[in-house]
Amino acid sequence: MGVVRFGVSLPKEIAHQFDNAIKKEGYETRSKAIYDLIKKYIIQSKWQHGEKIAGIISILYNHHEKDTVNTLLDIQHEYHDIIISSQHIHLDNDNCFEVIIVKGKSDDVDGLYKRLKTLRHIKDTSLTVADIS
Numbered sequence: 001m002g003v004v005r006f007g008v009s010l011p012k013e014i015a016h017q018f019d020n021a022i023k024k025e026g027y028e029t030r031s032k033a034i035y036d037l038i039k040k041y042i043i044q045s046k047w048q049h050g051e052k053i054a055g056i057i058s059i060l061y062n063h064h065e066k067d068t069v070n071t072l073l074d075i076q077h078e079y080h081d082i083i084i085s086s087q088h089i090h091l092d093n094d095n096c097f098e099v100i101i102v103k104g105k106s107d108d109v110d111g112l113y114k115r116l117k118t119l120r121h122i123k124d125t126s127l128t129v130a131d132i133s
């Protein structure tokens with residue numbers, strides 16, 4: 001992977017605020033902070049344009065709600081072509097935590113996520129996406 005260098009012109013005050021912000025995060029160089037921002041922009045663009053991405057969906061739910069548990073399984077089977085792996089953790093007597101690793105077109109990942117997060121008795125969900133190019 002080659003490296004490209006380019007200059008960026010910014011108003012002084014913005015550059016100063018940027019330096020302060022990345023210092024608080026612990027970045028040692030502007031380059032790494034700008035790299036992370038650009039990667040975020042790229043994944044956002046891929047997400048918006050239906051391109052291939054990887055992601056993690058997490059769901060927290062009450063396992064006593066058997067209908068919800070069955071529906072969760074049915075939905076995951078329906079989306080088997082984009083689900084790479086899933087892990088189920090019995091958090092306590094009432095709560096299950098599930099992590100689902102996905103890879104596919106953003107429209108399909110979004111479709112799966114919407115199906116899961118809108119189910120009754122789902123207490124919490126999150127979706128994190130990553131650029132795989």
Ligand code: NI
Nearest residue numbers: 063089090096
């Ligand atoms: Ni469980």
